Amino acid sequence: MNRFLLPLGLFVLLAVVLAIGIRHAPEKGVIASPLLGRPAPQFALPSLTDPAQQVRSADLKGHWYLFNVWGTWCGECRQEHETLLQVHSAGVVPIIGLDWRDDDTQARSWLAQLGNPYQSVAVDRSGRIAIDWGVYGAPETFLVNPQGIVVYKHVGALTPDTWTREILPRVSGLPAGTS
Amino acid sequence: MRWRDAVAGLLLAACLLLTGAGAVWAVDPTELPDPRLQARYVALTHELRCMQCQNEALADSPVELAADLRREVRDQLLAGKSDDDIRAWMSARYGDFILFRPRYSLRNAWLWGAPAALLLIGALVCWRVVRNRGALLATDNEPLEEDGQSG
Numbered sequence: 001m002n003r004f005l006l007p008l009g010l011f012v013l014l015a016v017v018l019a020i021g022i023r024h025a026p027e028k029g030v031i032a033s034p035l036l037g038r039p040a041p042q043f044a045l046p047s048l049t050d051p052a053q054q055v056r057s058a059d060l061k062g063h064w065y066l067f068n069v070w071g072t073w074c075g076e077c078r079q080e081h082e083t084l085l086q087v088h089s090a091g092v093v094p095i096i097g098l099d100w101r102d103d104d105t106q107a108r109s110w111l112a113q114l115g116n117p118y119q120s121v122a123v124d125r126s127g128r129i130a131i132d133w134g135v136y137g138a139p140e141t142f143l144v145n146p147q148g149i150v151v152y153k154h155v156g157a158l159t160p161d162t163w164t165r166e167i168l169p170r171v172s173g174l175p176a177g178t179s
Numbered sequence: 180m181r182w183r184d185a186v187a188g189l190l191l192a193a194c195l196l197l198t199g200a201g202a203v204w205a206v207d208p209t210e211l212p213d214p215r216l217q218a219r220y221v222a223l224t225h226e227l228r229c230m231q232c233q234n235e236a237l238a239d240s241p242v243e244l245a246a247d248l249r250r251e252v253r254d255q256l257l258a259g260k261s262d263d264d265i266r267a268w269m270s271a272r273y274g275d276f277i278l279f280r281p282r283y284s285l286r287n288a289w290l291w292g293a294p295a296a297l298l299l300i301g302a303l304v305c306w307r308v309v310r311n312r313g314a315l316l317a318t319d320n321e322p323l324e325e326d327g328q329s330g
Contacts, residue, residue, distance in 0.1 A: 003311075006304065031230070034274045101243060127247040134272040136230035136244060 033134050033153045040067070040144045041132035048099050048107055048121035055096065055122035060144070064171050066095045067142040068118070068158070069130060071102040072110045074138040080157035081114050087163055088117035093143075093171050097121035100130050100138055143167055206241050209253055216256050223252050223262060226279045227269055236279065 035041075040057060047053040068084065070077040084095060097118040099107045104123060111121075124130055133142065143152040151170055154162055207224065211217040221238065227248065229240035237245050237252070248269070255265050269277050281287045 006307070010300065031274060031276050034271060127244065131247060131251065131272060134274070136273065 030155045031136070033150070035134055035142070035150045036153060038150055039148050040142070040150050041129065043122060043124075043129045043132070045098075045122035045124055045129060048097070048104060048111075048123050049116075051104075051123075055120045057148075060096065061146070061148050063146050064093045065119075065144050066093055066167070067098065067133070067144060068095050069098045069100050069133070069135050069138050069140045071100045071138050072106045073102065076157045077139045078114075080139050080159070081117070083158045083160055083163060084117035085115050086160065087158070087167075092168065094119035098130065098133075098135075099123050100135065101125065101127045143170060207238055207246075207249060209249065211253065211256065219262060220253060220256055223256075223265060224249055227252070227266075228277045228279055230273055230277060 042057045044054050044056040044058075047055050066087070087093070088095060095118050097120070099121050101124070107121070107123075111118075122129070133140075137155065139157055141154045141158050142150050145151050152166060154166065209220065211220055224238035225236045227237045229235045229237050229242065229245040229248075231242045231244045232240050235245075237248050251268075252265060255268065260268075266278060270282075275282060275287075281290055283291065
């Protein structure tokens, strides 16, 4: 009896450690953002549709917005575009785009062809602002509250399901600032 | 931990000799003017993770995001930032996941403690096994079965 106790104990310990590992296994390599609950990074970048204008984070304070990182080189962005158009027509929360490491002309024709769901699109040619947001792959979408705090982050294509389950309840129901 | 760096350096040199150094410099041609800065640059880009490929270091990755992050490391080194400043800057954006060498913190205590704990458990098991064997030898005076039968 006693000689099985130690191996059994070790086995249980190992099982617990592995169970914790499996429970916390990031689904498809999604990495938790340290930005959640923190102020959204500041930026002032040229606008894609009107290069003379700037898109500035300071102007976005005071209301909810979605911050969507995309590029014409990104296949999944094409997949999620339909959802973005739906979100846009729902009119609940404006979408600010970040055109990441992209060609401006191609990006403009992308929007002309597929439709433009964005209130404004900031051009990040060097990728410097994307780094501030901790972006490691497009598409990525952040929800920012009126106080300018990042409340939610979605990695990968936005789906109607994510919209109704994760984003809509946060914008409409709960009090702002639930980090 | 100077000796550890020395051993790591020797191992790296051995690997380079075996695999051919050409491939390494093909990814990242950056050369800083000050050799001491260059050494820190090489060390840092080897201990920061490429977030897009995840199992590669910044130094080894050909993807654009890795190039952008290497550019940040270079610019911040040239601006006089310390290694810890740069590590903190990176993990503020990408989380501790970007650090291949985890930080010493209470949250990471289990991580750093695990090897010692496992070694201790192993030693305990060893000690018990040896002690039990010792007890067997002292009391086991029976002749071996095979000897008894063949006679």
